[in-house]
Amino acid sequence: MRLYTSAPSPFGRKVKITAHLAGVFDQIQCILINANDPESAARNPNPLAKIPTLALDTGEILLDSQVICLHLLREQGLLERCLPSAHTSTLLTRAAVADGLMEAALLMVYERRFRPAELVSAEWLQRQNSKMLGALEWLDQHRQPVLSTPTLDQIGLACALGYLDFRFQGEWRTRFKTLAQWLAEFQQMVPAYRLTDPERS
Numbered sequence: 697m698r699l700y701t702s703a704p705s706p707f708g709r710k711v712k713i714t715a716h717l718a719g720v721f722d723q724i725q726c727i728l729i730n731a732n733d734p735e736s737a738a739r740n741p742n743p744l745a746k747i748p749t750l751a752l753d754t755g756e757i758l759l760d761s762q763v764i765c766l767h768l769l770r771e772q773g774l775l776e777r778c779l780p781s782a783h784t785s786t787l788l789t790r791a792a793v794a795d796g797l798m799e800a801a802l803l804m805v806y807e808r809r810f811r812p813a814e815l816v817s818a819e820w821l822q823r824q825n826s827k828m829l830g831a832l833e834w835l836d837q838h839r840q841p842v843l844s845t846p847t848l849d850q851i852g853l854a855c856a857l858g859y860l861d862f863r864f865q866g867e868w869r870t871r872f873k874t875l876a877q878w879l880a881e882f883q884q885m886v887p888a889y890r891l892t893d894p895e896r897s
């Protein structure tokens with residue numbers, strides 16, 4: 697299998713952690729995509745030009761991160777552990793909020809990266825920042841203790857918080873202390889979190 701991704705991508709990190717948990721990380725060749733370099737971006741078979749994308753050995757392409765994670769878990773018989781059928785809708789909703797947090801954070805990064813400084817919209821940044829704060833508050837209220845095999849939404853939450861650490865110097869930690877404690881527990885229970893740290897992978 698080939699995984700098109702990048703070291704900083706929080707969505708890519710979700711897939712990498714899931715692949716570690718599913719015991720298939722060694723079967724995956726990671727192809728690093730730099731979205732700012734057109735030649736590199738052209739190697740990504742994703743029609744939306746987004747990462748992560750998983751190319752299966754059959755030639756089939758899977759996207760987006762949730763679909764890829766669900767595929768890996770199902771193939772390795774871990775789906776019921778990471779997404780118990782009794783709570784599917786609840787957990788997928790939490791996973792969607794964690795994804796939304798990543799998305800709002802990414803949009804803030806892109807606004808500053810892709811626009812000339814004089815065109816950067818303070819209003820747009822504020823709008824995304826409100827979404828981030830709303831998501832953090834909600835996720836804090838709905839957080840669950842981490843077990844040795846985390847659930848899909850917990851993987852997403854850890855990756856979202858890791859992205860805030862990476863891109864926003866962990867400012868969220870001052871206001872959301874219980875979430876910071878939660879992430880420390882996740883880090884202890886799930887070694888794949890450190891292995892996929894954007895600073896080292």
Ligand SMILES: N[C@@H](CCC(=O)N[C@@H](CS)C(=O)NCC(=O)O)C(=O)O
Nearest residue numbers: 705706707745746747748760761762
């Ligand atoms: N919903 C998608 C989101 C993926 C996504 O937005 N990835 C970012 C990088 S972390 C990306 O490829 N951005 C480039 C772009 O939007 O053009 C998923 O879960 O895979």
